[in-house]
Amino acid sequence: MENNFFGEETAIILGLGELRVGKCPMGTIGLGSCIALILHDQRRSLAGLAHIMLPESRGVTDRPGKFADTAMCALLEEMVELGSTKSSITAIVVGGASMFEFSANSLNIGERNAAVVKELLQEQGIRIEHEETGGKIGRSVYYWPEGKGRLIIKRADGTCIAL
Amino acid sequence: MELNPFQKDALAEFGNIGAAHAATTLSQMLMSPIEMTVPEVLAIDIADLHNHISNEISAMVVFQIQGEVADGGYVVVSMPRETVIQLTNQMLGTTDTDREINEMDQSAAIEIGNIMISAFLDATAELLGIVMLPSPPALAIDMAHAAFESIVAQVAGDVNDVLIFNTELTSEAPPVYGSIYMLPNAELTQQLFLMLERMMEPLS
Numbered sequence: 001m002e003n004n005f006f007g008e009e010t011a012i013i014l015g016l017g018e019l020r021v022g023k024c025p026m027g028t029i030g031l032g033s034c035i036a037l038i039l040h041d042q043r044r045s046l047a048g049l050a051h052i053m054l055p056e057s058r059g060v061t062d063r064p065g066k067f068a069d070t071a072m073c074a075l076l077e078e079m080v081e082l083g084s085t086k087s088s089i090t091a092i093v094v095g096g097a098s099m100f101e102f103s104a105n106s107l108n109i110g111e112r113n114a115a116v117v118k119e120l121l122q123e124q125g126i127r128i129e130h131e132e133t134g135g136k137i138g139r140s141v142y143y144w145p146e147g148k149g150r151l152i153i154k155r156a157d158g159t160c161i162a163l
Numbered sequence: 164m165e166l167n168p169f170q171k172d173a174l175a176e177f178g179n180i181g182a183a184h185a186a187t188t189l190s191q192m193l194m195s196p197i198e199m200t201v202p203e204v205l206a207i208d209i210a211d212l213h214n215h216i217s218n219e220i221s222a223m224v225v226f227q228i229q230g231e232v233a234d235g236g237y238v239v240v241s242m243p244r245e246t247v248i249q250l251t252n253q254m255l256g257t258t259d260t261d262r263e264i265n266e267m268d269q270s271a272a273i274e275i276g277n278i279m280i281s282a283f284l285d286a287t288a289e290l291l292g293i294v295m296l297p298s299p300p301a302l303a304i305d306m307a308h309a310a311f312e313s314i315v316a317q318v319a320g321d322v323n324d325v326l327i328f329n330t331e332l333t334s335e336a337p338p339v340y341g342s343i344y345m346l347p348n349a350e351l352t353q354q355l356f357l358m359l360e361r362m363m364e365p366l367s
Binding site for chain 2: 013014015016017018029030031032033034053054060062063066097099100101109110136137138139140156
């Protein structure tokens with residue numbers, strides 16, 4: 001698939017369950033029930049992004065980015081290693097949609113994903129700078145860690161927001 | 164999960180039988196010939212999913228596999244928006260193609276999915292010698308990848324790759340295009356391998 005959908009060729013697109021910390025632009029394409037958790041350290045122009053699939057790891061550790069709890073730990077650990085302090089980190093949470101109509105079953109995991117990610121952020125005392133979760137719509141996320149950070153969310157209905 | 168060429172062939176044949184039945188029912192419904200591709204079987208790492216599933220706005224009708232294999236995974240019919248509108252028009256005898264998706268389209272998509280997937284599961288279950296039934300359908304009209312994530316989240320909680328069967332169905336008149344995907348969970352995947360091994364044993 002095209003992965004320079006915002007005309008940005010240096011972008012790193014993170015697939016399901018992947019995470020990354022760095023200074024380069026990062027993004028995820030087609031977020032449904034999954035969550036893009038972005039932690040940002042303005043002072044260091046450093047950010048971490050995780051494409052989280054499920055809320056709890058239940059002891060599975062081989063793919064930390066896949067679960068909310070392990071992703072949070074892994075991102076923080078890596079950022080602290082690179083010199084960030086918890087107090088200088090802010091968060092952006094995007095995704096967690098409930099994609100399916102006529103479905104009462106477990107397909108709509110999005111809400112739970114979003115709730116757990118926010119709980120974990122609160123536990124860590126990390127402020128949420130921006131949040132766009134829930135709803136019934138797919139989203140693509142793009143983030144530039146430089147300075148204050150720049151965020152673009154592109155929704156399935158064609159609307160876009162830039163911060 | 165690495166598939167050897169032998170497993171790949173056998174699984175493709177398995178998908179082929181299901182998809183052929185689904186194509187036949189669609190063809191009868193539309194009263195026009197339907198072309199289908201040879202099914203592709205891929206073991207995809209979840210991190211790689213976005214390289215296989217597009218981000219095009221599609222109607223995705225999703226069924227959980229029930230029956231003897233409880234929660235056996237999911238089967239999905241995916242159609243681009245234009246196809247859904249074409250199919251509704253075909254069934255209702257209307258011609259307007261330049262419009263938004265409405266409730267009628269949603270019902271049509273679900274109904275078509277229902278009929279195709281019932282045929283798909285009937286045929287494949289017979290081959291396996293088990294009963295597989297579709298759950299009631301769920302529908303999403305959105306970025307295909309976004310809808311797929313929710314399904315993958317259900318089958319890949321404990322594993323990092325998913326087995327995907329993909330067949331494309333096309334018709335010239337009306338111009339429609341769709342794909343059938345099957346995502347068996349880990350348990351059903353094992354069962355598929357066992358069955359295929361048995362089928363390949365020499366007759367004695």
